[in-house]
Amino acid sequence: MSARRKDDPQFDFFIPMVHDIPLKDQRETMERPFFSLQKRKRLKPIDYRSPDGEVWVKVEAVPAYGMATIWDADILIWAASALNRLKQQGVNDLPRTLRTTAYDLLRAIKRDTGGKGYQELRAALDRLASTTIFTSLRAKRGRDRRFSWIDEWDIEVDPITEQPRALRITLSNWIYEGVTQEKQLLTMHPDYFSLTGGLERALYRIARKHAGDQKKGWLCRFSVLKDKTGSDSEPKEFARMMRKIALRDELPEYSMTIVKAADGSPAAHFIRRDAGERTAISDAIIEFDQLYADTIAKKQGDLLL
DNA sequence: TTGCCCGTGGTCCCTGACAT
């Protein structure tokens, strides 16, 4: 695809409903605090440094909009999944601007499609566009990198009916690079979108990244975990929420138990639930995948030609 | 059925007071 064509909105890729294809998210953003876990507006910046001091992440919010939340990140997961799907279909030059309808996007990320859903979507896009991230991850030596999640978004309005027709989202370079490199992506469990708690979501992402398939699972002290999630609560409150989540035991794929670390401090142990369930789920995803591949490919073809 | 809107009740992260 030529540069001219890439810049021409007429040739934006239209992304059809993607809620039945495998969900992909970026490895790097899964194990570090990049998003607010609160549903209320967060302005206090995130300032994270890994225990070895090698990796740091700073996230800053604009007062008018607040920091992008872990629910807003669903839009990025949707984008990653859609681009990954295009790549698998053999599209070489993946678009940085995605075109869809607000309704399809809301459905895909399992949100309400009422009036408030649209308002919330706009607010989410504003937060994604205004939140700035400053990180050592993927920064070239000696060069700092600052970016937002998305560069811009707009809504195409039908000139006659004045009804919104399409939603266009342009990903930032950092996100685009991460999403288009396959090794950067991990498959998320479909139930992730149904998790209502911000902390639960953060825990699942971390477990998915760190515990993975490890037979022994993965152990992490509360103090480290709190930093990794980016939770803004006091340690004792964080501990209380952790106990509550462990008791409910509703994280997709992983079970979490509270244990004592070697030094006696509280820690969480994550381990995959039984292997049989895992096989059943991945089989189901593959079946869905094949079922929808044809219809999506057809729709894609119709809209591109 | 699809696309949209609204009111209500419930959930959740966090705060702050109090207890251990």
Added chain:
DNA sequence: ATGTCAGGGACCACGGGCAA
């Protein structure tokens, strides 16, 4: 210092309704 508890504020899920 750490745990318990009640409640605030935001907002999400749900069900009902409407129009095409």
